[in-house]
Amino acid sequence: MELMFWWLLPAAALAAGAAAWTARRRRTPDARRRPAAHTERLTMLPEYQAALRRHRRWLAVAATAAASLLVSAAVAAARPVDITTTVPEQRNRDIMLCLDVSGSMSSADAAVVDVFAGLAREFDGERIGLTIFDSTGIQVFPLTDDYEYAQEQLALARDAFEGKPGTSGFLDGTWSGRGSSLIGDGLATCLSGFPRTGAGTAENGTPRSRSVVLATDNYVSGRPVMTLGQAAALAKDRTVRVYALNPGDLDYGSGEDQPGAQLRAAAETTGGAYYPLDSAEAVPGIVAAVEKTETAALKGAPQAVAADQPALPLGVAAVAGLVLCAALWRLRL
Amino acid sequence: MTSLLHRVKSKMAIFAHRKARGMLDGEYGSVFRGRSLDFDDLRAYVAGDEVRDIDWKATARHGSPLIRRYVAVRRQTVILVTDTGRNMAAVSRSGETKKDIAIMALGVTGYLAHRHGDVVGLVSGDAAATHTIPAKSGEAHLERLLRHVDGHTSLDSAASRLEDQLDHVARTVKGRNLLFVVADEVPASPAMGQVLRRLRAQHEILWLTIRDAELATAGGGQPGAGYFSVADSTVLPPGLASDASVAAAYADAAASRDHARRAMLRQAGVTEGTVDSSQDVITALFTLLERHRRAG
Structure with missing residues (x-):
């Protein structure tokens, strides 16, 4: 607990002292108060003395309440803050899922999509996209932060990979007859899904990390336009990291x-x-590891975060104010 | 500064119009008898005159009551005794300063004495000192006495201690005189009772009590700012005195205090009158003189 404007406290103490000194110096007797003789007629009465003691008690209460109101208001004005040092996890990642949908891959694809459907629930600021490919690449959805939509699409994809009836249309367009599992073309399609705003910087100037989760067995049949090496060079050129999962x-x-x-x-x-990959069950752990390395790569500089903690002084001030009101009412001032 | 005596006289003139003219003189004359057997003249009867002074033969001849007046054997001496301490600078029950009421009462009595041909002296003071102004006649002298009281009474004066003044009279004044004591609600004390009994053996004593301010009333009728004590400047917070239990206790205490003072004065053979405001001074004096005449 620290005070952000600590210099307010000595300033407030000085002001209070000056006010007290002025009030003391300028104290003039109340002109409306009249002289009375033989006041022992009243002041010697035990009833009066009891009433006077009560009066003084209430005066003491009022003085205490006023003092604590002043002090707590000054403390609240000095902004008590909790300063914590945090290493911010920069959540400005772009993740493209790049899935080979040739027949041998479906269980691994389902696992990858399932894991990302779960992750999308906790995403905040990340963008996720899904591209599937066999002989032709299809962008199922582009990089988006509409996580609800992404989850929906990922669920559809999982159903399709698991071969649920009525979902075969999901994979339409990935097969054009020019071959199968054209990995280089698929990866290039995935890379083209990233915005072309130069190397590693996003549209608003903040750098965004780019990664591709590529699930494939790399069994190419047919002649791709780009080889895997060319696609990898393109990825390197665009500062996209490729995490390959091979079932x-x-x-x-x-x-x-x-x-x-x-x-x-x-x-x-x-x-x-x-x-x-030895089995589809290993996918969640691997994705977590990928996530972790990406996160670690993006740790920013440690930052001091000041959180205002005004509740205690303001609460004391409110209570003191109420007590002061009650005491003043009781004193009939 | 207008003459203090002038104020007294105008007050008496107002009173004289309201009541029978000359009534106060009659009361005074009856109380302070200083007659000889030397007949002076006759004058019309006014209420308050001694019935035995009526000249019945002359009355029968004249058709209305006439009073015989005698040449005074000697001049009476009236000694005004008052307190010029701090207490008298406090407020009375009516809210006036008690000093003003005291000056009015002293002035009326002194003027009556002056008209009767008596000489008037003053013993006044506070706990620090007692001043004596020897008895003389004349309005100028009377004015001087009143000015002395007026000038010596303030909140800066010493504390009040009327016993000192009474004691001073007992020690220094010789012969039989009329003492007119103007005081406030002094508490009864054995010492005061003793000195009063001692004085009563020598003098005629009239005692006028100026009522002090009411410090607590059940309804809290007193104005907001309250009072401070002239003795030590302590403030009496107004809220406390309006408390019902405090007011009840105060009323009881005030009643027993008044009772004790009255008992002390009665025991000493002193006639007491009370006055609340300067409006009531003449009525109160009239009542006091009447009561003294009956008692005497």
Whole structure:
């Protein structure tokens, strides 16, 4: 507990002292008060002395209440604040979910979408978008902070990935017959979903981090327009980090041309990471880890936050004011 | 400054119009008898004259009552005794300063004495000192006495102590005189009773009590600002005195205090009158003289 305008207290004390001194110096007897002789006629009465004691008690109460009203008002005016140091978590992330919807991926996609549907509930300031691709990329919804809509769409996506009846239309347009799982094209489509406002700065000047959660097994069949490497270079160029989730890491050996190794290399060139998945249940933990690294990357400078705490002094002032009113009423002043 | 005596005289003139003219003189003459057997003249009877002074033969001849007047054997001496302490600068029951009422009462009595041909002296003072102005005749002298009282009584004076003045009279004044004491509601005390009995053995004493301010009334009728004590300047907060229990206790205490003072004066053989305001001075004096004549 600290006082923001601490210098108000000595100033208030000085003012109160000056007022008291002036009142003391200028004290003149009440001209309407008249002289009376033989006042012992009244003052020696025990009843009068009892009444005088009561009167003095109430005067003391009034004086105490007035003093505490002054003090608490001065303290409240000096703005008592609680200063806490916080490291603000900057919530200006853009996350694009980039999901390969070829048949082998549906359980991993469902898990990713499910986790993000849960996360979207707690988002505040982040933007989230969903792009699905197979041979063609489809933007299901662009980067948005309309979390209700995003959740709705993510729920639809999950139903579609889980193969619920009547949801097959969700995946329409991802297959054009030019191949299947064109990863480089898909990633490029995802990258084009970010606004083109230069490297890493958003439209209002504050930097926003950009990340792509790319779920794919990197089994390309067909001829993509862009290779995965080109797309990764594009991502790096646009300062987009790619986090790759691979549910089917079936590499033979550690050759660099193996699909898993390629995906790992692509993700790591953008500053992201690569996570091979053993089962769909591991997705939430991985997404949490991704979230965490993104958050940690975006921790701002520690800031001192001052929270006003006027409740105590103002409460005391209110009580003292009420007591003062009661005492003045009792004293018939 | 207008003459204090002039004010007294105009008050008496108003009274004389209201009541029978000369009535006060008659009362005074009856009370302060100083007659010889030397017949002076006759004058018309006025209410208050001694019935035994009526010249019945002359009355029968004249058709209306006539009073025989005698040449006074000696001049009476009237000694005005009053308090010029701080107490008399306080307010009376009517709200006037008690000093003004005292001056009016002293002036009326002194003027009556002057008209009767008596000499008037003054013993006044406070706890610090007692002043004596020897008895003389004449309006100028009377004016001087009144001015002395007026000039010496203020809130800056010493405390009041009427016993000192009475004691001073007992110690210094010789012969049989008329004492006219103007005081406020002094408390009864054995010492005062003793000095009064001692004085009564030598003098005729008339005692006029100026009623002090009512400090507490049940209805809280007194004005807002209240009083301060002339003794030590303590303030009496007005709210306290209007409290019902305080007012009741005050009324009881005031009654017993009055009773004690009256008992003390009666025991000493002193006739007491009371006065609330300067309007009532002449009526009160008249009553006092009448009462004294009956008692005497």
